Amino acid sequence: MREENINVLYIDDEPNNLTAFRAAFRRDYTIFTAISAEEGLKVLGENEIHVLITDQRMPKTTGIEFLESILDTYPDPIRMLLTGYADINAVIDAINKGQIYRYISKPWDEYELRQNIENGFDVYMLRKMNKQLTEDLASANDQLEFLLRQKLLS
Template identity: 55%
Template sequence: MSDNKIAVLYVDDEEHNLFSFKATFRIKYKVLTALSGAEALDILAKNQVHIIITDQRMPEMTGIEFLEKVLDKFPDPMRLLLTGYADMNAVIDAVNKGKIFHYLAKPWNEEELDLTINRAYEKYLERVQLKEMNEKLEQSNDQLEFLLRQKLLS
């Protein structure tokens, strides 16, 4: 059953936020949590994750810095940024550098976050499908090129 669930990684340096998120969403989603960007990168290396939700303000690595690293190593998961303060520069950086899908203010609203996770997952599935179609198209082009070369050579 858990293999069919959307895998969500929630990153926040405040443990009570992680507990709250897990308590709220553990039945509906496969919830993974991390107290830091470094811990989250380890989790990403060992698990398939569809959605990443990260807090912006964290000690060693901000949410944006974390998302930039994620983008380099794990470009597929959809990225959401949570922040408890209205810092437009952080939001702009997140969009530009971390290529986030959506920005949400803390404290999060359960219904809004749930809807956003589902919208992000739909987008994730669209991207996976597009990637697969492009790979098939590339393979077809290679086969066609091979056949044309064979025809030209004979």
């Protein structure tokens, strides 16, 4: 059993999809939903999101455009693109521009999506631990350099 609950944000312009997603996964994860990219951005600003799932075809902003637009500000969430349309160009753009972890077809298979969320969270945590270990190593290296300089000066 994991110590931390998984925070999942699902963005889709269809209210029925948001309701179905929340109903399917609310017992296992903390679910945040947004009906637009703008609303999704607000949720990201107010919560630590581990896994971000967005629909591709939405008004104003596509899922890929949204994922690409948040890379600098919110680089940590694991990104997944959900769509009912099999467009190879969208898949390529999602991978190259939005840095997605998974491309999922609608209607989703609940077991498969649950596995993708779990695996995505594992990647999130590994990246977080790697970042912390890198920072710890840099700090230890700085301390060793300081001690070495002190020893050389004495």
